[in-house]
Amino acid sequence: MKLQRKNGLRATALGALAVTGALVLTACGSDDNTSSNGTGAGKATAASNISCEGAKGKLLASGSSAQKNAMDLWVKNYMAACSGVEINYKSSSSGEGIVAFNQGTVGFAGSDSALKPEEVAESKKICKSGQGINLPMVGGPVAIGYNLSGVDDLTLDAPTIAKIFNNKITKWNDPAIVKLNEGKSLPDKAIQAFHRSEDSGTTQNLGKYLGATAKADWPYEAEKKWPAPGGQAASGSSGVAAQVKQVDGAIGYFELSYATSQSIPTVSIDTGAAAPVKATSENASKAIAAAKVKGTGKDLALELDYATKAEGAYPIVLVTYEVVCDSGNKSDTLSTVKSFLTYTASDEGQKVLSDAGYAPIPVEINAKVRETVAGLN
Structure with a gap:
């Protein structure tokens, strides 16, 4: 440059x-x-x-x-x-x-x-x-990336994300996911959830988001070590992204550049605002602007x-x-x-x-x- x-x-x-x-x-x-x-x-x-x-x-x-x-x-x-x-x-x-x-x-x-x-x-x-x-x-923004054949636009909310990563929702056609994605065909496929294997600030920031928005479904302290049972571990954001990229039915979390560079679709978040919010830098800025x-x-x-429930504000964010x-x-x-x-x-x-x-x-x-x-x- x-x-x-x-x-x-x-x-x-x-x-x-x-x-x-x-x-x-x-x-x-x-x-x-x-x-x-x-x-x-x-x-x-x-x-x-x-x-x-x-x-x-x-x-x-x-x-x-x-x-x-x-x-x-x-x-x-x-x-x-x-x-x-x-x-x-x-x-x-x-x-x-x-x-x-x-x-x-x-x-x-x-x-x-x-x-x-x-x-x-x-x-x-x-x-x-x-x-x-x-x-x-x-x-x-910390993106929730996924790999689901035939589905290139997916919306989830905080309780549903929490239940997925807490091993409470295990199928992609679970009623909670279907309700958030009306009119879309979701397969009867097992969810393969991936998380970081080592202590990670990205994990902690995801935990802070889930703790603030879905405490009933995410009863864990926001720590760098992954707290929930089940799921599969991978090393680094690059490792989680690699697994999501190659495993049909996978979902994981990582910084947006991993999704962008590898063409991994990302989840839009239903925050309670008028419309679901995509993981973009501009949308993350709206959430972090009040830091x-x-x-x-x-x-x-x-x-x-x-x-935050501000219009267009993407809530899963981190500052390095x-x-x-x-x-x-x-x-x-x-x-x-x-x-x-x-x-x-x-x-x-x-x-x-x-x-x-x-x-x-x-x-x-x-x-x-x-x-x-x-x-x-």
């Missing part, structure tokens, strides 16, 4: 934000996907406004697979501009990324959910004079409204964070962490997301991210 100069970037990014109500979040991450507009994560162009001052050597990071495509773009553009600096982001899972961060083996971690209190407490052993904080960088910072001090964790020490970062990697995250939060870094089918963090929150990054020590 071709990166524009700073003024053009700012105008384009702000214009796009104005159109979408100041917050557009879209499909996050793929282990090997191209982006939804076909640009692909493999192309790198030296960005024009990256400051490499102080950056040096190798910086290791790991975590969320949801932000993998975005991270690939950022890393390649940054390394093209900053000769001699190597950024190595290992796509695993949010849970593994947090563990690595709290063990001190990475300079920052990617996570689809904010640090829990016990994880913050653990981080103080690594952040000698501070603690781990959450910096929102990108987010988007508020719930973190204290330098922590910028966001509070999302999973139970970079987790860093607010103070007490390792001296040998601090300058590189600050330089790289300054780029990812910049107009130019956020514009890369727009070009690749992602979208910027809202201006007001991103301004706080930039200020926090600048003050890391």
Whole structure:
């Protein structure tokens, strides 16, 4: 893709934000996907406004697979501009990324959910004079993808999704599904439900949605570990998407880019609004537009409204964070962490997301991210 100069970037990014109500979040991450507009994560162009001052050597990071495509773009553009600096982001899972961060083996971690209190407490052993904080960088809709021969348009609501993943609805022609899809021919076929095998922020965000909207049918705490009985497990969003893609009768959850790149149909959600809502970046933005910072001090964790019934608002959403020490970062990697995250939060870094089918963090929150990054020590 071709990166524009700073003024053009700012105008384009702000214009796009104005159109979408100041917050557009879209499909996050793929282990090997191209982006939804076909640009692909493999192309790198030296960005024009990256400051490499102080950056040096190798910086290791790991975590969320949801932000993998975005991270690939950022890393390649940054390394093209900053000769001699190597950024190595290992796509695993949010849970593994947090563990690595709290063990001190990475300079920052990617996570689809904010640090829990016990994880913050653990981080103080690594952040000698501070603690781990959450910096929102990108987010988007969590799609419910499915594979059902002859059915390319499917609507479900929260209780039905909960019952499917809780092994209470096991056939595609179950009356609850039929009622939500009047006039459509649904086969007498077993549902093959797939979930993440490892700790996952995407799992936790799905759990938050189901807990907020279908508590009677989803009596579990929203944790990164899959809580329900039955179903089949696969590793990473890429693994779940691969299973759904190849198994007729399958259903699973993953960031929208997996569905887009592999032509996997996605479920429209009946939220109680006038019409079912499709999983798109624009529709997710309507749900996330009211996000508020719930973190204290330098922590910028966001509070999302999973139970929204606003017209056209897609409710199953996530925001992906970079987790860093607010103070007490390792001296040998601090300058590189600050330089790289300054780029990812910049107009130019956020514009890369727009070009690749992602979208910027809202201006007001991103301004706080930039200020926090600048003050890391």
